[in-house]
Amino acid sequence: MPASFELPTIAQPALETLLRGLAGNPSAPAEVLIRLTAANIDRSGLAGRRDLPAEAATVLATDPDVTVRSDLASNPNLPPAVQVVLAGDADPRVRGRLAEGAEYFTTVGVHGRRIPDPLPREVYELLARDPEPKVRRALAFNRHLPDDVRDVMLNDADPRTAAIAAAEWPLAPTDRIGELLSRVTGAFGRQMLLLRLNGPLPTEAAHAMLTDIDSTAGDASSMGLLRQIAEVADLDAALADRFMASPDLRAAVAANPTLSAEHVADLAHDPDNQVRAAVVARCGLDPALRESIPVDYDDRSSGIVGWLLTEDLSEQDQLVFARSRHQIFRKTLAMRPDLPEEIVEILAADESFAVRLFVCERQPNAPGWLLTQIVEQWTSYSRWDMLAHKNFPADAATRLACSDEPHDRAVAAAHPGLLADTLEALLTDDDDTVRRRAATNPAIPADRLIELLGSADSVVAAGTAANRMLPVVTMRQMVDQAGL
Numbered sequence: 376m377p378a379s380f381e382l383p384t385i386a387q388p389a390l391e392t393l394l395r396g397l398a399g400n401p402s403a404p405a406e407v408l409i410r411l412t413a414a415n416i417d418r419s420g421l422a423g424r425r426d427l428p429a430e431a432a433t434v435l436a437t438d439p440d441v442t443v444r445s446d447l448a449s450n451p452n453l454p455p456a457v458q459v460v461l462a463g464d465a466d467p468r469v470r471g472r473l474a475e476g477a478e479y480f481t482t483v484g485v486h487g488r489r490i491p492d493p494l495p496r497e498v499y500e501l502l503a504r505d506p507e508p509k510v511r512r513a514l515a516f517n518r519h520l521p522d523d524v525r526d527v528m529l530n531d532a533d534p535r536t537a538a539i540a541a542a543e544w545p546l547a548p549t550d551r552i553g554e555l556l557s558r559v560t561g562a563f564g565r566q567m568l569l570l571r572l573n574g575p576l577p578t579e580a581a582h583a584m585l586t587d588i589d590s591t592a593g594d595a596s597s598m599g600l601l602r603q604i605a606e607v608a609d610l611d612a613a614l615a616d617r618f619m620a621s622p623d624l625r626a627a628v629a630a631n632p633t634l635s636a637e638h639v640a641d642l643a644h645d646p647d648n649q650v651r652a653a654v655v656a657r658c659g660l661d662p663a664l665r666e667s668i669p670v671d672y673d674d675r676s677s678g679i680v681g682w683l684l685t686e687d688l689s690e691q692d693q694l695v696f697a698r699s700r701h702q703i704f705r706k707t708l709a710m711r712p713d714l715p716e717e718i719v720e721i722l723a724a725d726e727s728f729a730v731r732l733f734v735c736e737r738q739p740n741a742p743g744w745l746l747t748q749i750v751e752q753w754t755s756y757s758r759w760d761m762l763a764h765k766n767f768p769a770d771a772a773t774r775l776a777c778s779d780e781p782h783d784r785a786v787a788a789a790h791p792g793l794l795a796d797t798l799e800a801l802l803t804d805d806d807d808t809v810r811r812r813a814a815t816n817p818a819i820p821a822d823r824l825i826e827l828l829g830s831a832d833s834v835v836a837a838g839t840a841a842n843r844m845l846p847v848v849t850m851r852q853m854v855d856q857a858g859l
């Protein structure tokens with residue numbers, strides 16, 4: 376073993392600091408992670424690791440700290456046997472975190488939303504019978520909840536659980552719409568249900584809901600529900616005439632796939648920009664008509680064209696949408712993960728900041744010059760992802776590392792292209808976050824990492840222990856010294 380890799384004896388308080396950092400080291404082997412489950416440290420970060428070994432997860436499932444067990448329950452990569460144990464946990468907070476199956480984000484240079492895999496059938500059945508209503512409510516939000524279990528939950532003794540189970544049905548069967556609507560109270564809950572229908576809202580059900588809404592005239596919250604009905608109802612002449620006659624509902628009905636071609640043609644010339652935008656976004660609209668409709672778009676709008684994300688597009692189709700006059704198509708296209716280089720190049724030069732931002736956030740082949748440009752203008756969370764992007768230039772990271780803004784320096788501090796002098800300056804920065812991030816930089820030589828483990832600055836020491844380039848032999852020495 377090279378002498379430079381030899382870990383000096385570390386005092387106990389400082390060693391605990393190193394172990395906390397080691398628990399988050401992405402290169403820590405399974406054997407080290409398993410041994411860390413017995414460390415006298417906050418094990419919550421360890422419990423949340425996506426690569427947590429099954430043996431470590433089994434140990435943490437019985438950890439005396441409820442926070443650790445709760446964080447473990449939200450880990451999407453647990454073995455089924457551990458999930459069964461957590462489903463019977465004594466604390467409802469743990470069972471609730473497991474039941475929800477909440478979405479989470481991953482950061483791999485391209486920011487992405489992920490949904491956990493389904494829980495074991497046994498776990499769904501256990502949680503559906505949980506004595507605590509809050510746990511059952513959390514379960515009702517779970518996207519993977521089997522239909523037959525959800526069906527039983529529609530009759531839950533807790534009315535709110537039943538309402539959530541109805542409103543959160545991922546593909547709510549239209550043939551049961553009357554029953555489902557009876558379980559949901561309030562305009563917002565009904566809107567959520569209508570968003571999840573597996574087909575158009577039956578005409579009769581739409582008329583019944585409108586009658587109910589008309590009986591409570593003046594309810595401000597009903598307008599959103601009216602828009603939703605206008606968008607998803609299976610339109611007959613009476614419904615179409617009612618929605619077309621209302622200025623507040625014309626944009627919603629313009630998006631309705633059952634609207635007649637005659638009405639669509641009329642709305643394509645509507646004086647309201649939102650109405651024309653809704654027509655433009657219709658799936659299956661004649662391309663020549665779509666391109667002839669003028670629409671003004673706001674870069675700050677969060678709107679996208681949902682069907683364009685899942686449509687099977689040829690490269691020629693992608694070219695058409697990449698060159699569309701309508702920003703909303705170019706922006707949505709930039710979110711697709713399957714774009715070839717030619718399409719990315721076109722979108723990277725788009726006049727819209729929103730389009731260029733989505734290229735940087737979603738495309739693994741986003742060009743370095745564009746990443747640099749957007750990072751200089753963007754301050755939201757995805758800025759960190761852009762710096763981790765494989766194409767982000769080292770010279771741009773170096774400029775950020777010399778910024779007067781601590782946030783800029785923190786964003787740049789972990790970039791592997793930084794020069795040694797720049798890194799050393801960041802390791803003595805006044806800001807804790809900057810120093811810790813700099814200590815995780817993979818460009819730090821192994822012998823320098825060993826020195827930094829003994830730093831009197833606990834922030835730097837912990838960051839160094841989390842550095843993925845730390846030799847595994849040194850990691851083993853750390854847990855050996857701790858007697859683990």
